[in-house]
Amino acid sequence: xxxxxxxxxxxxxxxxxxxxxxxxxxxxxxxxxxxxxxxxxxxxxxxxxxxxxxxxxxxxxxxxxxxxxxxxxxxxxxxxxxxxxxxxxxxxxxxxxxxxxxxxxxxxxxxxx
Amino acid sequence: xxxxxxxxxxxxxxxxxxxxxxxxxxxxxxxxxxxxxxxxxxxxxxxxxxxxxxxxxxxxxxxxxxxxxxxxxxxxxxxxxxxxxxxxxxxxxxxxxxxxxxxxxxxxxxxxx
Numbered sequence: 001x002x003x004x005x006x007x008x009x010x011x012x013x014x015x016x017x018x019x020x021x022x023x024x025x026x027x028x029x030x031x032x033x034x035x036x037x038x039x040x041x042x043x044x045x046x047x048x049x050x051x052x053x054x055x056x057x058x059x060x061x062x063x064x065x066x067x068x069x070x071x072x073x074x075x076x077x078x079x080x081x082x083x084x085x086x087x088x089x090x091x092x093x094x095x096x097x098x099x100x101x102x103x104x105x106x107x108x109x110x111x112x113x
Numbered sequence: 114x115x116x117x118x119x120x121x122x123x124x125x126x127x128x129x130x131x132x133x134x135x136x137x138x139x140x141x142x143x144x145x146x147x148x149x150x151x152x153x154x155x156x157x158x159x160x161x162x163x164x165x166x167x168x169x170x171x172x173x174x175x176x177x178x179x180x181x182x183x184x185x186x187x188x189x190x191x192x193x194x195x196x197x198x199x200x201x202x203x204x205x206x207x208x209x210x211x212x213x214x215x216x217x218x219x220x221x222x223x224x225x226x
Contacts, residue, residue: 004156033213042117042202042216043157056212090156092214099206099214100145104157 002027004093004105012111013081021076021108025093029103032074034066035090037107043090049074050097081112115140117205119217127225132190134220136203141181144208148177148188151200151219160201161188165208193224 005024013019025032031050035043045058049068063079072093078085088109094102116139126132136146145164149157161177163170163186169178174191190197200221204214 006156035214035216040218042204042218043214045213045215048212050212058213088154092157097212099147099212100162102147102159102214104149104159106156107154109154 004091004103006089006091006105006108008108009106010109010111012113015081015083015112017081018077018079019081019110021078021089021091021110022073023076023091023093023105024073025091026103029093029095030072031094031097032068032072033092033094033099033102034074034076035092036060037088037090039087046076048097055097078110083112086110086112115205115207115215117203117215117217119201119203119220121220122218123221123223125223125225126193128193128195130193130224132188132193132197132222132224134188134190134201134203134222136186136188136217138184138186138205138215140205140207141184142208143181144206146177146179146186147204147206147214148175148186149202149204151202153200157202190222193222195224195226198222198224 033048034046037043047057088107148160163179176189200219202219
């Protein structure tokens with residue numbers, strides 16, 4: 001049984017560009033949450049998707065947007081990249097809109113130059 | 114706003130010594146608390162989940178306690194091994210209509226052989 005799958009694992013972008021990160025949840029899970037983890041910090045909540053709707057959003061600007069598809073996979077889009085967006089982006093999947101037994105993917109390391 | 118603090122930020126011990134990692138949180142209205150392990154540049158692996166009604170949870174050499182009223186949790190790792198070297202993060206899952214996990218910045222553990 002595949003766990004949470006994120007792609008790509010690493011990417012490098014230039015300031016001002018746009019990026020799309022992808023997440024496939026663990027089989028049987030219907031809820032996807034995205035987190036940003038800067039070096040040496042704990043993960044910070046970006047938003048959660050449940051039933052294809054953005055259910056809750058953290059303190060991130062509108063440059064960060066997302067989507068959840070009918071198969072529960074999700075995308076995170078970041079526009080107008082800034083150097084400060086360089087971080088590890090983590091996807092967590094769970095069931096029923098809850099965080100109980102949340103499973104995390106291996107993350108996407110984004111470097112903005 | 115929930116604030117989660119982990120002390121110490123880093124810890125280095127000889128192999129065989131017991132580890133004690135601390136986590137404190139400011140809002141006691143929690144649903145559960147989770148401890149995660151993170152290897153460098155990788156995702157999060159769930160270690161233990163303690164429901165708000167529980168006082169402790171055990172898995173092998175790991176034991177986590179929860180004192181909700183005082184806003185504290187402690188992770189004990191018995192007889193540490195070099196393979197235990199990693200960053201340990203605690204995360205609070207709030208009760209009510211708040212769906213984000215609030216993380217501490219982690220404790221980085223080095224177990225010397």
